[in-house]
Amino acid sequence: MGLTSDEVLAVAVLSAVLLFAGTIGLWPRLARRSWGAVTGRAGLLLATQLVLFAAVGLAANRAFGFYASWADLFGQEKEQGVVVDHTPGRGPLRVVGSQHVPGAAGGPATAGRIERVDVVGRTTRIASPAYVYLPPEYFQPRHRTRTFPAAVVLTGYPGTASALVDKLHYPRTALESARAGRTRPMILVMLRPTVAPPRDTECVDVPGGPQTESFFAKDLPDALRGHYRVAGNPGGLGIVGNSTGGYCALKIALHHPGVYGAGAGLSAYYTAPIDATTGDLFQGDEALRHRADLWWYLGHRPAPDTSLLVTTSKKGESNYRDTLRFIDRVKGTGRTRISSIVLESGGHNFNTWRREIPAALEWLDERLNGPRK
Structure with missing residues (x-):
């Protein structure tokens, strides 16, 4: 039974209920002061607490998509993607499956399609699974030569790419926004920044x-441009993410404005942390550490010609004051453009990001190249 399956959660909840009922029923028999009774009471209480904690943890993992499997949870995920190029000249991307857009009825030409892909970097040899949302127009004969703006969408850490589809509803939001005429049809490439699990690399080129x-x-x-009809450089590709993915999106847009025309950081932070999940990211390389610090980068490097979006909330987000400072810092560069979404209230969670995603996709659409009709 998988970590996120209904069966595992049901077993945990049922076990918690049975242990609670058993504790109530057996408590009078264990009320004596003998060592056996004391041990029995302690054992029942401990078992009930552990199972209850497990049930809550499993429910939270299902809701927020922290870990996709038992191997992912215990840091044992080692499987690498395998590239199979079926068409000469195509990039290192292999489609391994497809699915309907959740909540949308009809075939690909009506409701679009989500493809599950494996990508292996030609230069880095990093392998990562991803989900690619293709809009209905991608499959319509009259648009067979059309290119589309695209956005790379990143989770937080550790995150699961499927949560971008099932929990944050990126494909459905993009589909509904295009149908309403608020955005153009857009390709979304959804994956997590944890491309070397279980390590959190903070989207850094780690020495060695x-x-x-x-x-x-x-x-x-x-890989994307070799396989899909993505609008060309500059400005055909954007990047957006939440939390760790938001930091990555902002940093990559700043560092590579010739590749990404815009970057949106939802609940982002602005410098890479060093902790037990990251290890030593910089190996004593001060230049690399400075480059990963967006405060330092904006103060010491020429401002790139790019657009950034940051989001926060006045109540519930820990990055509120830093985000206001970051906005001022970017405005002071005179060249990099900055926009923001500031909610009155909203925590660091899926519900908050779902409230920000429609506006973020509209903002990206306005700043990316590609056909307008």
Whole structure:
């Protein structure tokens, strides 16, 4: 039974209920002061608490998509993608499955399609699964030569790419927005920034380790343009993410304006943390550490010609004051453009990001190249 399956959650909840009922029923027998009775009471209480904690943890994982499997949870995920190029000249991207857009009825030419793909970087050799949303127009004969603006969509850490589809509703939001005429049809490429699990690389080219920034800045765009009809450079590709993915989106848009025409950070932070999940990202390289610090970068490097979007809330987000400072810092560059979404209230969670995603996609659409009709 999988970590996110209904069966596992049901077993955990049922076990918690049975242990609670058993504790109530057995408590009078264990009310004595003997060592056996004390041990029995302690054992029942501990077992009930552990199972209850497990049930709550499983429910939270299903809701927020932290881990996709038991191997992912215990840091044992090692499987790498395998590239099979079926068409000469195509990029290192392999489609391994497809599915309907949740909540949308009809075939691909009516409701679009989500493809499950494996990508392996030509230069970095980083392998990562992803979901690619293709709008209905992609399959319509009259648009067979049309190119489309595209956005790379990143989760937080550790995150699961499927949560971008099932929990944050990116494909459905893009479909509904295009149908309403608020945006053009757009390709979405959804994956997590944790491309070297279980390590959190913060989208850094780690010395002697995963070259994560290069994967997102070069390998992934090359693979997408080799396989899909993505609008060309400059400005045909944007990047958006939440939390860790938001930091990555802002950093990559700043560092690579010739690749990404815009970057949106939902509930982002502005410098890479160093902790048990990241390890030593910079290996003593001060230049690399400075480059990953967006405060330092904006103060010491020429401002790139790009557009950034940041989001926060006055109550519930810990990045509120930093975001206001970041807006002022970017405005002071005189060249990089900055926009913001500031909610009155909203925590660091899916519900908050679902409230920001429609406006963020509209903002991206306005700043990306590609046909307008």
